[in-house]
Amino acid sequence: MDKFLIDGPSKIKGKVSISGSKNASLPILAATLLFDLPVTIKNLPRVKDISTMLNLLKSLGSKVELSKDKKIAKISNPKNMKTFASYSLVKTMRGSILVLGPLVAKLHKSKTSLPGGCLIGARPVNYHLSALEKLGMNYEIKDGYIIAKSNGKLKGAVIKFPKISVGATENSIIAACLAKGKTVLKNCAIEPEIKDLTNFLNLAGAKIEWIGRTCTINGVNSLKSINYSVMADRIEAGTFCVAATLSKGSLEINNLDPKIISTELNLLKKTGAKINKNKNKISIKGPEKIKPIKNIKTKEFPGIPTDLQAQLMVLMCRANGKSSITENIFENRFMHVAELQRLGANITIKNNKAFIDGNTKFIAAELMSSDLRASVALVLAASVANGKSIINRIYHLDRGYEKIENKLKNIGIKIKRLKK
The missing domain is CATH 3.65.10.10 (Enolpyruvate transferase domain)
Incomplete structure (x- = not known):
């Protein structure tokens, strides 16, 4: 099984084109x-x-x-x-x-x-x-x-x-x-x-x-x-928006209608991200200090998608204070929490709610993917961690993200696929 080697921390900069959904x-x-x-x-x-x-x-x-x-x-x-x-x-x-x-x-x-x-x-x-x-x-x-x-x-x-x-x-x-x-x-x-x-x-x-x-x-x-x-992939677009916000990065995201992720962009603005929207692109700049959000709730569209919950949790780990995420769609979608804790995250789970103490300084570790979106959250966390992380079972990622390591390399993340 292939795995990723990620050498952090990275700062994201450049342009990325969103694939079809x-x-x-x-x-x-x-x-x-x-x-x-x-x-x-x-x-x-x-x-x-x-x-x-x-x-x-x-x-x-x-x-x-x-x-x-x-x-x-x-x-x-x-x-x-x-x-x-x-x-x-x-x-x-x-x-x-x-x-x-x-x-x-x-x-x-x-x-x-x-x-x-x-x-x-x-x-x-x-x-x-x-x-x-x-x-x-x-x-x-x-x-x-x-x-x-x-x-x-x-x-x-x-x-x-x-x-x-x-x-x-x-x-x-x-x-x-x-x-x-x-x-x-x-x-x-x-x-x-x-x-x-x-x-x-x-x-x-x-x-x-x-x-x-x-x-x-x-x-x-x-x-x-x-x-x-086919329309652009709004979850991929949201993932890259989180990546830029997480790393104090500056990213131009092309080939999508920004309207399809307006709820997500409004949430990222609350964390301090600066966002400009055009007809088919988004420019996003991450803040020096990420502001926490007290209660993020996943909900059916037009709410925050459950497919971005894991990525947003990584962002809140780096926020300057306490936040929480309530998962309202799936009952088993906090499987990434144990892996984020291995990187140093301070997260407590009560039923369908995650309580996150921010200001985490992620330290590199060997990690295991559990599902598609959890996998990409671990990639984001590893990209801002100190040291070299290995992410196993990345076949989950290949199910839903097109050539993600190439896109990530192009915007400044030191990532390598290790074939097995």
């Missing part, structure tokens, strides 16, 4: 299963989760042609598509469950493995299943597989999600596109990645409308061939 690409790629005609998806990030999803599509019979840089995929579906999504592909990534809706909507049956992914909490698929059931899908769970079928076309329904769920919202929208009649989804997740998915589907001829957290889909018979460019 992993969390928008995955549902869009899953939705290509609905199409009879070829579809071209651009601005795909070169990360492990995207390779997994493309391999899953290939296993279902899709023909995938990749550009030389692997950022553009042309996807064509044959008439005799397969309906079996095997455990060997689905086990590494929760996003794989997103093929269930389109397979049942298009082919009226599917055998999809229950998914895997990061160990950050239960994340059950019951919201997906109950919503698809209301659209006319029958299913049983047997030997770790969801065996599903429908009696012909799915039929529109009114569905209220008992809890806001990104994945269940996406799966239901995709499935409802080819359903007969009107589907109304209430209490939906409204993350920018979901709006990107619906924008893609609408351009292909779907009929989807939003009012607040209610999404209305009028089913169509088929979708037309399109070229579509």
Whole structure:
């Protein structure tokens, strides 16, 4: 397994270009299963989760042609598509469950493995299943597989999600596109990645409308061939904004609409960061002294994303005073705390709340990644620590950040990938 060697402390300076969004690409790629005609998806990030999803599509019979840089995929579906999504592909990534809706909507049956992914909490698929059931899908769970079928076309329904769920919202929208009649989804997740998915589907001829957290889909018979460019990755952008703030750095972040991280930027301003926004770039300068924030709370969009919680915790470790973070999305997302404590962090956990004593002088150590976002938080902490840190199990990072060590090297972090 590869690991990172990071020699700190570093000061960040320069420019970085944000890759396409992993969390928008995955549902869009899953939705290509609905199409009879070829579809071209651009601005795909070169990360492990995207390779997994493309391999899953290939296993279902899709023909995938990749550009030389692997950022553009042309996807064509044959008439005799397969309906079996095997455990060997689905086990590494929760996003794989997103093929269930389109397979049942298009082919009226599917055998999809229950998914895997990061160990950050239960994340059950019951919201997906109950919503698809209301659209006319029958299913049983047997030997770790969801065996599903429908009696012909799915039929529109009114569905209220008992809890806001990104994945269940996406799966239901995709499935409802080819359903007969009107589907109304209430209490939906409204993350920018979901709006990107619906924008893609609408351009292909779907009929989807939003009012607040209610999404209305009028089913169509088929979708037309399109070229579509995926939005920028707001979590990657937020990570680099935290990195600049953390290290008294100065960074220009390109290739994104600053509006998609306005909540995060407002939070960083409170810590003392100086931020300028243009049409598709952000300039950010870290403060000499980072101000603490009393209670950061993760929340569904437009709140602070859970995917930035670990990075913000590193920032608060260096803040000049006490702060706290409440994790409201996942019940098991403080696994990075023990590793930050190895670097010298003073953090106490009570239930879903972390209390952080600031002014930490991180001292280098050997560390272990537990999940995707925790991994990048350890990279940030190691970059401002004194000495050489080793971060193990960085395959988590490769799932969601495109060539992160190259981007970090270019802005002044002394980082090296050690092959094993």
